[in-house]
Amino acid sequence: QVQLQESGPGLVKPSETLSLTCTVSGGSINSHYWSWIRQPPGKGLEWIGYIYYSGSTNYIPSLKSRVTISVDTSKNQFSLKLSSVTAADTAVYYCARFLVDEDYFDYWGQGTLVTVSS
Amino acid sequence: QSALTQPASVSGSPGQSITISCTGTSSDVGGYNYVSWYQQHPGKAPKIMIYEVSNRPSGVPDRFSGSKSGNTASLTISGLQAEDEADYYCSSYTSSSTRVFGGGTKLTVL
Numbered sequence: 001q002v003q004l005q006e007s008g009p010g011l012v013k014p015s016e017t018l019s020l021t022c023t024v025s026g027g028s029i030n031s032h033y034w035s036w037i038r039q040p041p042g043k044g045l046e047w048i049g050y051i052y053y054s055g056s057t058n059y060i061p062s063l064k065s066r067v068t069i070s071v072d073t074s075k076n077q078f079s080l081k082l083s084s085v086t087a088a089d090t091a092v093y094y095c096a097r098f099l100v101d102e103d104y105f106d107y108w109g110q111g112t113l114v115t116v117s118s
Numbered sequence: 119q120s121a122l123t124q125p126a127s128v129s130g131s132p133g134q135s136i137t138i139s140c141t142g143t144s145s146d147v148g149g150y151n152y153v154s155w156y157q158q159h160p161g162k163a164p165k166i167m168i169y170e171v172s173n174r175p176s177g178v179p180d181r182f183s184g185s186k187s188g189n190t191a192s193l194t195i196s197g198l199q200a201e202d203e204a205d206y207y208c209s210s211y212t213s214s215s216t217r218v219f220g221g222g223t224k225l226t227v228l
Contacts, residue, residue, distance in 0.1 A: 037219075044121065044222040045156075045164065045207050060216055061119065094163055102170055103152035103211050108163035 002027040004095050004109035012089075012116050018082040022095030022109060029053050029071065033098040034078045035105060036069060038091040041113075046091075050098050051078055085116045122147065122208055122220035129226040135196040138223045140208030141189060146218055148189035152211035155184060155193045158222075159204045167206075168193060195225075203227040 008020035022034070035050035049059035051069040059067050063082070071078040082089060092113050096105040123141040130136040140147065140155075147153055153171045156164035166175055168184035171191060181202075183194045191210075195202055208220040 045209075045219040046121075047209070047217040047219060058215055061214070102173075103217075104154040104166050104169040104209070105156075105164070106166055106175070108165075111163055 002097060002107045004097065004107055006093060006095050006109045006112040008112065008114070010113060010115060012085055012114060013118050014086055014116055015084055018080070018085050018089060018114055018116070020080045020093055020095075020112065020114070022078050022080075024076045024078075024097075029073055029076045029078065033100050034069075034071065035096045035098045036080045037094045037096055037105070038089075039094070039111070040088075040091045048080065048082075087116050090114065090116045119146075119212055119214065119216060119218050122210060122218055124206075124208060124220040124223045126221075127224045127226065129228055130195075130198045131228045132198050132200065134198050135194060136198060136225065137195075138193045138206055138208075138225070140191040140193070140210075140220045142191075142210055142218070143189055145213040146210040147186065147191050147208075149213060150211045151186070153184070153186060153191040154209045155182075155191075156207045156209065157202075157204045158207065164207060198227055200227050 003025045030053045033050045036048040051057045066083045068081045092111040094111045095109045097107040155168040158164040171186045172184040206223045
């Protein structure tokens, strides 16, 4: 059973960089796509982007200038960096495995709340 | 890209059927058979219920079904049960190779 676990600071100051890591267990990160999705409190889901284990990426255009998703296959982890954050970036951040052939997210982490505040 | 349009809320009594719509454009929902539906209970991560418009992953009850007509996809839940009360989100592939979610629909089982 594949499991995903997000980790990182729960509080980030405005204008700083949000950094999260997703650790994959119960399966290899190889040969799959891995994604970040966020959900502001009380609001809907927003796809941020994904990375293939080889390193190729795809991001939502509205965040493309601020977001970087990277992968470390040796640690079975992938990461999210979002720069120049504002209060609008406050959200629960989920990592998920993405099945590209069927086009859906099958395994999700439990989510981690990141608050942007001084 | 704009979020797909879903009704904010729907409701039904146990045993009844409900349908949740998800409206996009020809650049997402209408252009591809890559629409999926997720169920989210409060404080929990979303769970896949339907993929590729109408396919159910193993373990999902056959009470859940999906369809699409033009730019609108639909999720139908028949034989409503109390445990079905949750938020539901649609998602679609887009012509930019990105993914977009709907705004979400709160299902209340009366």
